[in-house]
Amino acid sequence: MTTLNQKIAALSAESRERVLRGSEALIAAEAANRNGLLNLRDGAYQQAVADFSEALDLDPGNVSAYNNRGIAYARRFDYTRAIADFNVALAIDPELFECLVNRGLAHDERSDYVLAVADFNNALRLRPEFPTAYHARGLTYSHTGDDEKAASDFDRAMRLSPAPTPSRNDGRSAYLPMGEAELDVADHRQHIQT
Numbered sequence: 001m002t003t004l005n006q007k008i009a010a011l012s013a014e015s016r017e018r019v020l021r022g023s024e025a026l027i028a029a030e031a032a033n034r035n036g037l038l039n040l041r042d043g044a045y046q047q048a049v050a051d052f053s054e055a056l057d058l059d060p061g062n063v064s065a066y067n068n069r070g071i072a073y074a075r076r077f078d079y080t081r082a083i084a085d086f087n088v089a090l091a092i093d094p095e096l097f098e099c100l101v102n103r104g105l106a107h108d109e110r111s112d113y114v115l116a117v118a119d120f121n122n123a124l125r126l127r128p129e130f131p132t133a134y135h136a137r138g139l140t141y142s143h144t145g146d147d148e149k150a151a152s153d154f155d156r157a158m159r160l161s162p163a164p165t166p167s168r169n170d171g172r173s174a175y176l177p178m179g180e181a182e183l184d185v186a187d188h189r190q191h192i193q194t
Helices: 004-010 013-042 045-058 063-075 079-092 097-109 113-126 131-144 147-160 180-193
Strands: none
Touching: 013 045, 013 063, 045 063, 063 079, 063 097, 079 097, 097 113, 097 131, 113 131, 131 147
């Protein structure tokens, strides 16, 4: 079997340079995405949009950056741009249940309840035991006056997760960033090292 180093050594100098530039761009894109997550967490939504846009300039197929920039737009109440970014992320990977929930929340904010419920249903099809999706769909049902379905979804969310879900108190906090768990681990490691 050929090792990775042997494969790289077999590349022409020009090809090696292209591979290295591509790797550097991906690393820089991930750094920009992490900066965006920090700004998103701190409520600096305009800067978060800029960070996620930088990540996308460096790596146009970065679904996390599209999802996360969509959240930043949504938190700035720019639901049209948020939905556009969620659409791009879902075009790249249609099974991103977090992104389906996020787009559903944005549709709900625009009072597009049929589209919101469809997104929550699709998210639950992919991940049937996801309490945040049940709660978000319950909120949408309550907005439409369907109290019976809303109560059923709220009950299901409570049974799946007795602890409060992010969407229970503030709909905007229910958006689901991608890559935040890795960011938490990195923050934790940094605190351990200092």
